[in-house]
Amino acid sequence: MQAQASLASGLALHQRGQLNEARACYLQVLELQPRHFDALHLLGVVAAQTKNFAQALELFDQATGINASHAFAFNNRGNVLRDLRQPERAIASYDKAIALKADYAEAHNSRGSALMDLAKTQDALQSYDKAIALKGDYAEAHTNRGNALLALTLHQAAIASHDRAIALKPDYAEAHNNRGAALAALQQFSTAINSYDQAIAYRASYAQAYYNRANALVELKELETALESYDKAIALNPAHAEAHNNRGNALRGMERLEVALASYDQAIAFKADFADAHNNRGNALSDLRQFRAALESYNQAIALKADHAEAYNNRGSAFRDLQQPQAAIDSYDQAITLQPDYAKAHLNRSLCLLQMGDFEHGWEEYEWRWEDEALQKSVRQFTQPLWLGAEPLHGKTILLHAEQGFGDTLQFCRYARLVSDLGARVLLEVQAPLAGLLAELDGVAQVLKCGEPLPAFDCHCPLLSLPFAFKIRLDKLPAGASYLAPLPDKVAQWAARLGEKSTPRVGLVWSGSATHKNDRNRSVRLSEWLRFLPEGLQYVSLQKETRAEDKETLALNPHIVRLDEEITDFSDTAALCEMMDVVVSVDTSVAHLACAMGKSTWIALPLNPDWRWLLERSDSHWYPCAKLYRQEAAGDWDGVFRRIGTDLGALAAPFSPPLSAKP
Incomplete structure (x- = not known):
């Protein structure tokens, strides 16, 4: 009677959430009756609730050893085994509970969750369905079923299951949260946020x-x-x-x-084996130009997860930034071995090959760019076939179309002549700001602006696929110093605007588009460059887009001619380039424009430049008129500007001291 009274007291305390007091009562029972099943079982429940799972398992084992016909004890034992990350043993315990009580809906539901732990999703779904068949208003089983359906990518069915759980239990926070996850998988992110907000409203x-x-x-x-x-x-x-x-x-x-x-x-402090966090840490270090430290993080990610294809890919890019192209290729190869359809790794590998001058393999690999998520928006869908050099073009009409930036269009529109020489009628679709300038491009029958209705054509080719189609090699680039010319009326207009030239003119471009993925490495502030510019020259800003901080610098330095509000498109920029003695630019579209016109063009490049400028060269195979000024250390623009300033000084007559930089 004393044991029974202590058990009853413990149970009452337990139900009120007074776990320590309940535990004391159960221990009193065991002092009187060491093999008391209920006391052992309930003491195991307390241990599980206080997350002492190893002790809970020991107690459940003792209890079920005394009474092997108690389904609830086997179910609770299964729950503890799940907490101990032993799902196979948990399933065996749930199976024992179900064998003892076939209509035990909770055991079927828990069994499904253990099967989910083992990624046996289809089997888990069957267990959840069984639980629901036994207990139709079982909200937890409905939302667990939704999670299984989500894992099977049956998104709409998953949402329906979560909706059923919510209908049964409107304040069920987990169901609202899980519904949000299913909506997010459908990329319905705004609606998903509404579900998450509901979950938070019910559980702050x-x-x-x-x-x-x-x-x-x-x-x-x-x-x-x-x-x-x-x-x-x-x-x-x-x-x-x-x-x-x-x-x-x-x-x-x-x-x-x-x-x-x-x-x-x-993240790593809380989870030392978190491979993705090590990989992401490497990405941040790469952004900070701490490439050797980034390599250490990527290597750590790979040590933790040998099949981490993304870490191999990122490590390849760090090697490339360190000017170790062969090591970069090896790392990209490892990423591709692990994930043969890894488009970004193929694309990065292609850029590395092209930068090394291996055009034979680089162009072919570059065709992977269309599978890369970042370039998906550039993919064009036509019913007409893609032409990559195999089929004859004589008597056919082909559409050549721009695909990436202005600079890419300006560089590769040169191949229109080669396509025309094959007997094709060439249509060229380009960005609207380039259309006027390219209207008379050699080999082109008609220039179209992107977005305009297209006339009939037989096949198409993106501009940057033309080198692959023609099997262009480094020693077989099209000859000739220029292939673009300014419009005469524009030249006359801008000649009047600038007036008579009294000193050599220098066109300046210090930044490209702020949205370019590599902008932080290629663009600079005008104020950083200003102190290296010698006097005795007329400086003309060729910037179409001028950032706020540079507008302030220009306002304080009126000797630099500012024209950004007067330039309408590239035909204006081309006419201005024509009137310069030299164009000095970072790696952006104006550099390509001036080079395509055959103007003397000096290009400031980061340590790891875009692939088209190759490595360790001061000249360019693409543009005979170009002179390249490369960083000698990552982020070191001063050395580049100093060398450009020295060379500009040779143009100035007479030579004067540098300008004083103003903020």
């Missing part, structure tokens, strides 16, 4: 919902708001390694690189 401390919400906001490019959600998730669960990692990704997207690095370090 739901760290995972905040984390998922942040991930959806990242997809919507709402990085600041995403950061707030990651911070909330971390405040609720400081050890949430994935939240720290993804917070780092958001910060990196905002170019807050040092803070991003700290987030990756936090």
Whole structure:
């Protein structure tokens, strides 16, 4: 009677959540009756609830050893085995519970979750269906079923299961969160956020919902708001390694690189074997031009996960940034071996081969660019076939179309003549700002602006696939110093605008498009360059887009002619280039324009330049009129500007001291 009274007291305390007090009562029972099944079983439940899973398993084993016909004890034992990450043993325990109680819906549901742990999704779905068949209003089984359907990429069915769970239990936070995950998989991120918000409304401390919400906001490019959600998730669960990692990704997207690095370090501190965090840490270090440190992080990611194709790919890019192209190729090859259809690794490999001058293999590999997510928006869908050099073109009409930046179009439009020489009628579709300038390009029958209705044609080819089609090699680039010419009326217009020339004219371009993926490495501030420009020359800004900080510098330096508000398209820029004695530019479209016109063009390049400028050369096979000024260390523009300034000084007559830099 005393044991029974202690058990009853313990159970009452247990139901009120007073676990320590309940535990004391159960221990009193065991002092009186060491083989008391209920006391052992309930003591195991307390141990599980306080996350002492090893002790809970020991207690459940003792209890089921005394009473092997108690289905609930075997179910609870299975739950503890899942917590101990022993799903196979958990399933065996659930099977025992079901054998004892065939209509045990909870055991079928738990069995499904253990099968999900083993990635046996189809089997798990059958267990969830069985649980629901036994208990139709079982909300947890419905949402678990939705998770299994999501894993099987049956997104709409998954949403329907979560909706059923919510209909049964409107305040079921997990179901709202899981519904959001299914919507996010369908890329319905705004609607997913609404579901996450519902989950948080029902459970304000739901760290995972905040984390998922942040991930959806990242997809919507709402990085600041995403950061707030990651911070909330971390405040609720400081050890949430994935939240720290993804917070780092958001910060990196905002170019807050040092803070991003700290987030990756936090992720690794909580989860030392977190390969993705090591990989992402390497990316932030690469952005900071700390390439050797980045290599260490990529190597650590690979050591933790030998099949981490992305880390091999990123390591290849770090080797390339360190001017170790063969090591880069080897790393890209390893990424491709692991994942043969890894488009980004193929594309990076192609760029490395081209940079090394291996055009024979580089052009072929470059065709992988169409599979890369970053270039998907450039893919054109035509019913007419793609021409890559195999089929005869005589008597056919072919559409050549621009695909990437202005500079790419200006560089590769030269091949229109070769296509025309094959007997084809050539249509050339280009970006609108280039259409006027290219209207008279040799070999082109008609120039079209992107977006205009297209006339009939028989086949098509992107401009940057033409070198592959013609099997262009480094020693077989088209001869000739120029293939573009300015429009005479534009030249006359700008000659009147600039007036008579009294000193040599220098056209300046210091930045390209701010949205270019490599802008931080190729563009500079005018103020950084100004102090290296000698007097005795007339400087003309050829910038069409001028950033706010550069506008301020120009306002304080009126001796630099500013024309950005008067330039309408590339026909204006070409006419201005024509009136320059030299064009000095970073690697952007104006450099290609001036070179295509045969103008003396000096190009400032980062340590790891775009593939087309090759390596360790001061000249260009593409453009005989170009002179290349390369960084000698990553980020070191001063050395480049100093050498350009010295060479500009030779043009000035008489030579004067450098200008004083003004902010």
